[in-house]
Amino acid sequence: MKEFDDFNFSVEKYTKDLTRECVGGSDLQQRKKEIEAYNETTAATLKQTCKKNYMEFIQTAKEISRNLESEMYQLSHILIEQRNILATMTDGKTSSHLKAESLEAESTTATEDLENSHATRAVKEMVQGFNGNLEGKTFLNEGALIELDSNDYRPIQRVFFFLFNDVLIVCKVKHDKRLDFLTEYDPKKIAVINIKDLDGVKNAINIITPDGSKIYQSITAAGKTEWIEKLEEAFRFDQQKKPKKGQAPQPPTRAKQQSKASTPEKETTPQSPGQPKSLEDETPEWLSTASEEIQTLVAQRHFEDAQELIKRTQDFLRNENRKKLPLADAIETKVKQQELKLINVLLKELSNSHNRNLQIALRAAKRPLKILVEMGRYRQASATLLKVCAVSLRVAQREARRNNADISELFFCDLTQVACDFLTAFEKQPACVSALVVWCNAELQYFASQLIKHYLTKGTSLESVAKCVERVRKPSTKLTEIGLDISYHLEGLLRTTLESLIEESKERLLDSVGRTEESWQPYNLQTKSNLKRLLLELDVLGIDVRAQATGDTWINLTQSTVVFIRHFLQLTEYCGCLAKCETLLQSLELLLKELFIAQHSLKPPSDMAVDPNFVMKNKIFLVDNLLPIAIDKFRQISGRQCEGLRELHTKMSRQQGAPVPRQRSVYTTDVF
Numbered sequence: 069m070k071e072f073d074d075f076n077f078s079v080e081k082y083t084k085d086l087t088r089e090c091v092g093g094s095d096l097q098q099r100k101k102e103i104e105a106y107n108e109t110t111a112a113t114l115k116q117t118c119k120k121n122y123m124e125f126i127q128t129a130k131e132i133s134r135n136l137e138s139e140m141y142q143l144s145h146i147l148i149e150q151r152n153i154l155a156t157m158t159d160g161k162t163s164s165h166l167k168a169e170s171l172e173a174e175s176t177t178a179t180e181d182l183e184n185s186h187a188t189r190a191v192k193e194m195v196q197g198f199n200g201n202l203e204g205k206t207f208l209n210e211g212a213l214i215e216l217d218s219n220d221y222r223p224i225q226r227v228f229f230f231l232f233n234d235v236l237i238v239c240k241v242k243h244d245k246r247l248d249f250l251t252e253y254d255p256k257k258i259a260v261i262n263i264k265d266l267d268g269v270k271n272a273i274n275i276i277t278p279d280g281s282k283i284y285q286s287i288t289a290a291g292k293t294e295w296i297e298k299l300e301e302a303f304r305f306d307q308q309k310k311p312k313k314g315q316a317p318q319p320p321t322r323a324k325q326q327s328k329a330s331t332p333e334k335e336t337t338p339q340s341p342g343q344p345k346s347l348e349d350e351t352p353e354w355l356s357t358a359s360e361e362i363q364t365l366v367a368q369r370h371f372e373d374a375q376e377l378i379k380r381t382q383d384f385l386r387n388e389n390r391k392k393l394p395l396a397d398a399i400e401t402k403v404k405q406q407e408l409k410l411i412n413v414l415l416k417e418l419s420n421s422h423n424r425n426l427q428i429a430l431r432a433a434k435r436p437l438k439i440l441v442e443m444g445r446y447r448q449a450s451a452t453l454l455k456v457c458a459v460s461l462r463v464a465q466r467e468a469r470r471n472n473a474d475i476s477e478l479f480f481c482d483l484t485q486v487a488c489d490f491l492t493a494f495e496k497q498p499a500c501v502s503a504l505v506v507w508c509n510a511e512l513q514y515f516a517s518q519l520i521k522h523y524l525t526k527g528t529s530l531e532s533v534a535k536c537v538e539r540v541r542k543p544s545t546k547l548t549e550i551g552l553d554i555s556y557h558l559e560g561l562l563r564t565t566l567e568s569l570i571e572e573s574k575e576r577l578l579d580s581v582g583r584t585e586e587s588w589q590p591y592n593l594q595t596k597s598n599l600k601r602l603l604l605e606l607d608v609l610g611i612d613v614r615a616q617a618t619g620d621t622w623i624n625l626t627q628s629t630v631v632f633i634r635h636f637l638q639l640t641e642y643c644g645c646l647a648k649c650e651t652l653l654q655s656l657e658l659l660l661k662e663l664f665i666a667q668h669s670l671k672p673p674s675d676m677a678v679d680p681n682f683v684m685k686n687k688i689f690l691v692d693n694l695l696p697i698a699i700d701k702f703r704q705i706s707g708r709q710c711e712g713l714r715e716l717h718t719k720m721s722r723q724q725g726a727p728v729p730r731q732r733s734v735y736t737t738d739v740f
Contacts, residue, residue: 072106135369140276142368144259152304183207191230195239197249206233206305209298211291212241213284221269227284231255231298233305253277255302257363262296275299276367278409355381356395359402366410375439378407411448414440418452426460426482430489437493450490450500454507457486461511469522476536479515480543483508487550505552512554516561524565530573533566534642541648559649566646567655574659577639581666582628588678591627596620602630609637611697616689629686632667633694639663640698644705657712660702664695664716691720 090096187207191198209231215224226241227250236255239247261274263283271292272285286292354361358381365374381403385396393399414436421432433453440449461482468475487504494500523536540562544555593599599621606613611633616624623630643656668690672678695717702710 139368140259140261140274142364144261144276148259148300148303151300187230187232191237195230195237195247195249198237198239198252200235200237200252202232202235205235208232208302208305209294211286211295213286213295216269216272216283216285218281218283221272221283223285229295231302233302236299236302251279255299255305258299258303260296260299262292278363355384355393355399358399359406362403362406362410366406366413371410371414371436371439374406374410375443378403378410407443411440411443411445415445415448415452418449419456421456426457426464426485429456429460430485434493441493441497446494446497446500447503450494450503453490453493454486454503458507458511461486462514465515465518469518474539475519476539477543480546483511484547484550487547487552491550508552508554509557512558513561516558520562520565524562524569526569526572528569530570530639530642530646533569533573534645537562537566538645559651563649563651566652570646570652570655570659574662577659577663578666581632581663582670586626586628586670586672588626588672588676588683590618590682591623591625591630593621593623599623606634609634610701611637611694613693624685625689626682626686628667628670629690632690636660636664636667636694637698637701640701641705644702647702647706647708647710650708653706653708657710660698660710661712661716664690664698664713668720691717695720 086099087096090099184205184207187210188202188205191202207230210229212226212228215227216222217224228239228241228247230237230239234254234256236253236258238250238252240250242248257278259276261276263269263272263274265271269285271287271289272283273292273296274281274283286295358377362374362377365371365377381399385393385400418433418436418440421429421436433456437449437453440446461479464482465475465479468478487508490504491501519536519540524533540558541555544558547554593602599617602623603614603617613623613625613630613633618624640660643660647653647656668687672683695713699710699713699717702708702713
């Protein structure tokens with residue numbers, strides 16, 4: 069089929085060559101089947117390749133989206149800060165503007181208070197599930213929006229916003245026009261990004277919240293512009309209100325000047341350069357902005373830097389510097405909140421690292437896992453990591469079953485890898501080992517249930533059962549190298565099923581003994597090659613019957629005896645494999661014993677003329693030749709003695725008597 073991969077492949081040329089090479093229609097049909105099989109294989113390969121490329125494309129798109137989101141968040145913060153600086157510079161140019169604003173604020177205070185009371189009452193009456201306190205808050209805006217899917221801009225739900233100076237209330241609009249509380253955000257902790265109008269969506273804005281990025285659509289362009297302005301106004305609300313709280317500075321009157329001149333000189337003495345002006349001046353600049361810096365670092369996915377800044381802030385506040393800082397409690401509370409947010413982001417990052425490939429999942433989990441361990445979140449990190457590994461482990465098992473691959477080797481190799489990485493990550497936390505043991509127990513139970521469901525079903529032959537169990541036992545012993553012994557627990561999970569399968573096989577084998585008609589004559593194999601092949605098969609099983617071969621094609625044993633010898637030795641091998649577990653030894657000994665007794669007790673019919681010496685010869689061969697070899701084979705494979713067969717051999721050896729004389733026909737004649 070290499071011709072199909074050639075770049076210069078020609079259908080006409082290939083068809084002519086094919087018809088020239090093939091002889092007759094049957095040959096053409098055979099080549100047609102080969103081409104169809106190659107077509108199906110190629111289609112399956114292309115499908116798997118497309119699926120793999122599609123999954124990699126999705127992962128890459130998600131990573132690009134995360135990075136782009138963090139960059140947009142950072143850019144939005146920078147633009148807002150620059151706008152605030154420009155606004156402050158503009159507001160501080162003239163004091164006359166401040167005086168005018170203060171007079172205007174006094175004239176509009178009553179109107180604002182009335183609007184705030186109406187908005188507060190509306191929120192309490194209309195929004196179900198909201199229990200927040202709105203007293204003393206300034207109402208800025210309200211309105212209905214539509215939440216869109218960030219991937220395809222598909223409408224998700226209708227929402228309603230209530231915007232105050234320090235809280236944004238998001239509600240869901242029900243079918244009966246009632247409002248149901250969804251969540252609330254601090255306007256100072258969100259960023260607003262204007263989305264350019266596209267063919268599919270218009271008047272949309274992107275609001276980046278601590279929970280993630282969300283897209284909302286306004287009905288009109290004016291509404292979109294208004295929401296952007298109001299959200300930015302809420303972001304810098306405190307900066308705008310500070311100059312409005314106090315009156316504009318007044319020029320000093322003559323009386324004040326006289327009183328100032330009459331004050332003692334020591335009272336007007338300026339502070340010494342070494343004495344601080346206020347306690348607030350002692351707060352380092354990096355400490356006062358630590359909370360905002362941590363939030364920015366988390367948004368930019370610089371988790372290590374954020375964790376280092378949190379640790380630095382906490383260490384600074386634990387020292388004697390805390391007594392000198394009046395805002396130490398407030399700063400510590402804000403940093404504590406940012407620490408909790410960082411932990412939630414890392415746990416979410418860790419939980420999203422599961423993949424079909426366990427190696428990729430463990431590699432993706434290393435970064436958040438390391439930071440969580442350094443932050444002391446051992447239990448949460450270990451529990452989340454084990455959940456991620458469980459998902460990857462079970463997905464790999466499901467794909468292996470679909471591809472008819474060996475699931476046992478895959479399962480225990482993956483289990484070993486998880487245990488090694490887990491112990492490496494939590495090396496200094498022995499208490500987490502108990503979580504690993506519990507998880508291994510749960511995964512082992514699930515694996516055993518799937519093994520019973522798919523491979524150890526009712527009616528499975530003893531050969532398949534023995535091979536399946538042997539494939540499971542060998543890799544399970546490798547876990548003892550890292551100090552995790554689960555072999556005994558695995559045997560306990562499979563014991564009931566294996567005992568039922570052994571009992572079922574025993575009944576089936578006993579029922580098959582003696583069903584074929586036996587002529588009680590030496591076995592004729594028709595050709596020399598058949599005889600030679602049979603002798604080689606029996607040699608491989610460990611028994612030599614060349615002494616019973618007579619002539620070119622004969623064996624001086626019955627056909628049923630020869631078939632039983634081969635079958636019984638194969639069955640002994642399977643039972644020896646299963647008998648490595650001591651709990652199954654008694655059932656397996658009983659199977660072999662009863663099966664041998666059933667074959668040994670076969671007798672020819674009373675109406676059949678059979679040589680009794682030949683019958684006795686077959687039974688003696690089974691006892692003297694077959695039984696010792698079976699006992700030794702069982703011991704070599706299982707490492708245990710088969711006491712049932714040994715007792716049976718001793719008992720039957722004593723019962724064997726001398727050959728019975730052959731019956732002779734007596735002829736009578738009349739003698740005169």
